Amino acid sequence: MSAPALSSDAVIGLDSARFAQHLSQRAYLPAWWLEAKKAAFNQFNALPMPSRTDETWRFSNLKGIDISGFTLPEDPATQIPNHTRFPQTAEIVFSNRQVVGRSTVPAELAAKGVIFAPLDEALKTHGDIVKQYFQKHPASLGSEKFVALNTAFTSSGALLYVPADVEVALPFVVQHTLTGENVAAFPHTIVVLGPRAKATLVEFFISGGAANERQLAAGVNDLHAAEGAQLTYVGAQHWSANTLAFQVNSIVAERDARVLSLNLHLGGRQCRHESNSRLLGPGAHSEMLALTVATGAQEFDQRTLQTHVAPHTTSNLLYKNALLDTAKTIFSGLIIVEPDAQKTDAYQKNRNLMLSDTAEAHSLPGLEIQANDVKCSHGSTSARIDAEQEFYLRARGINPVETRRLLVAAFFEEVLEKLENEDLHVALTGLIASQFKR
């Protein structure tokens, strides 16, 4: 069976005319950026849609990937749903493509050179930084066409730049809100931490309107931790129940840097998430975490790559899925150890909690080792809820829905506690709990 044939002409609203308009509205931005967008738009049109024969799309519902009929939202929504509040350093809130809320970076941090700005503004004021890190290391895990679409149309997203030796305790927050029928979002966020810097960025992806609005989201991140930096990134996705979403993370850790990424997947109809960690210097570590609550007929398709380039690098991946109803998850992960990366210590684990007999979890772990002195392992498990635990909670008067919520929270706890941030932990737990309302 072949994939549905889709030419760019079928992409009503995101066609050449709309792209030309998008570009002309951004004439004030650097020429290199506009050129990159043009190249990306051409690449988007040139690249084929995913097909059955693509190993990177194995098990994915290709029929569900219908990107036609979407357009860019013109106006911000009047009502913006708010994520759970928690202590933060600064925040940028997008409604559709416009910044509707923004708190300034504290003067003391600004004086040290911390930059936190919407992408279009950062392109004007700090174009050199954006240019240096924008898609420097593309993830290349199958969604190249949608990454190209993102580059072509992106205008929302942010740059967070924290210079050497600056540590920021409280998280920076970027919220993307998409409201409207048949509209698309193309967020692109770049986080750059200088040597020995430390910071956390939390990004929310939320639909603002009716629960069933048909939407498209194609988001990209570039996360870069220079020598000895400690970067924490949290992406919390709660798109509408009829959203087709792609999100592509690119993570780079240089010598002795430590990156923790945690992606929380709740909303959407069909969501593809790709994450590629590159460990470029000795002592670098990447902690790759994901939590998914898959309900109804949702599909979550997660593809990962842990690339060990330098010796003495470590990575630990833990993706946990809770599956209900007829939901489907796909996890496909690969660890690549390059020839120079001796003494690599890499771990990859996908754990699925099956709360329904009709849910479907696919797991495709993989190793590709080109060095001879390494420690690598992977594993995947699928388990049902423990019947005795379930009865114990029910015997205390806790109803079936709340019992499931508690047992899923228990299953997720191992991942959430790695954040070592109680406020954020509580906020994410609250977001997860919202999936278990009767």
Added chain:
Amino acid sequence: MSSLEIRSLYVALAATPDKPIVKGLDLTIKTGEVHAIMGPNGTGKSTLSKAIAGHPDYVITSGDVLLDGKSILEMEPDERARAGLFLAFQYPSEIPGVSIANFLRAAVQARLAEGEELDATAYYKRLYSKMDLLKIDRKFTSRSVNEGFSGGEKKRCEILQMAMLEPKFSLMDETDSGLDIDALRIVAEGVNTLKGGELGVLLITHYQRLLNYIVPDFVHVMYDGRIVKSGDKSLALELEAKGYDWVKTELAAATA
């Protein structure tokens, strides 16, 4: 005053419904009373308590259980609990990742009306006072439910839950098993402060020892799925002195 009536109850494992374990058991408990069911291992004591609580492994093949005159058999386990039943487990489940505080909070919240929010300050105040009563360290609240607990800690945690949930009837399944004397005394003190006017207790035990600390109003001997002898607390002492073989012999003589 509330009542829990067990009428001609037959219970089997759901997997083998034609092999009854409890075989026509009758018993009525009123709030304020403490009943002890004693009996040899394998006689159906634990099966009885789990079936009343609604454990899915067991099926009630005939008879009824009435709480204040209303059958509970069509109720889900959580509905039975909210109606006022409490099962103190012989082997409480460990639930890594769920803290005692969150677990009890969910259980207390479950008893509030739809839309009513728990008063967190009052909840913690009450929780801490009950913990003090049961000599449970307050640090326990952040620990996962029963995870890595000693036998005594698990049983105290059961009593803490009972204290917080204020049931009408508590079915205590071998609460004394695995406890040393100190732990037994603390657990018994806890039960003793809770029993009385508002609570009826069904103590299931193999040993008389517990009854030195929690004095029953009635003692029943269970054998082969039925109550074969009932009496006051002196029956427990008689059993201790003569052993269960005495009951078996007496029963054999009666049916001969």
